[in-house]
Amino acid sequence: MNKIPVYFMPGLAASPTIFERIALPEATFETVLLEWEIPLENETLTDYAKRMTQKITHKKPVLIGVSFGGILVQEMTKYIEVRKTIIISSVKSNLEFPRRMKMAKSTKAYKLIPLNLLLNIENLAKFSFGKKINQRIELYEKFLSVRDKHYLDWAIEQVILWDRIVVDEKVIHIHGDADDVFPIKYITNCIVVKGGTHIMILNKFKWLNENLPKLILE
Numbered sequence: 001m002n003k004i005p006v007y008f009m010p011g012l013a014a015s016p017t018i019f020e021r022i023a024l025p026e027a028t029f030e031t032v033l034l035e036w037e038i039p040l041e042n043e044t045l046t047d048y049a050k051r052m053t054q055k056i057t058h059k060k061p062v063l064i065g066v067s068f069g070g071i072l073v074q075e076m077t078k079y080i081e082v083r084k085t086i087i088i089s090s091v092k093s094n095l096e097f098p099r100r101m102k103m104a105k106s107t108k109a110y111k112l113i114p115l116n117l118l119l120n121i122e123n124l125a126k127f128s129f130g131k132k133i134n135q136r137i138e139l140y141e142k143f144l145s146v147r148d149k150h151y152l153d154w155a156i157e158q159v160i161l162w163d164r165i166v167v168d169e170k171v172i173h174i175h176g177d178a179d180d181v182f183p184i185k186y187i188t189n190c191i192v193v194k195g196g197t198h199i200m201i202l203n204k205f206k207w208l209n210e211n212l213p214k215l216i217l218e
Helices: 045-055 068-076 099-107 121-129 137-143 149-160 205-217
Strands: 004-009 029-033 062-066 084-088 172-176 191-193
Touching: 004 068, 004 205, 045 068, 062 068, 068 084, 068 149, 084 205, 099 149, 172 205, 191 205
Parallel strands: 004 029, 004 062, 062 084, 084 172, 172 191
Antiparallel strands: none
């Protein structure tokens, strides 16, 4: 039997090690971990997504993206045929953004984020993973691998300015009810994970390992 290819895309600035606790049955699935590339000069999110599809070597893969990686995999489906798109701790359109992100767009406040502050691991961890950081900072040293200023500038702008307003109804959305980056009250039509925070890829991995195979095969 041919295995089902499953590609995982991490969140903003995060390395593929955030998926180290995710284990899909090897007899059925072949997993591939994607990582962030440094964007080209003036590259749009759409062009970046197209470039990332060059890393997909299987036909009709499953794409799974976390947070900003969830936004990216939705853009990638414009260019390749997929079996399923699953997003975790992410959004299906900019209508699901919290108010502060909408404000940041209208005021261009995101341009004022001093990036040298973000390059400090603690602040980057708060920005990428949410405020409730009770894990040790060494964890973040391990999981946040992209500290390139050009990438961070670009990534933050692409999130804030994401222009999708029409939801792709086929996207499967898994979301924690304690997510403080994308609060659940703004999210519609999702599978709710009780107690799941923005980093539930790390601490709700048992739920994900149990449910992802079913969601892919359904």
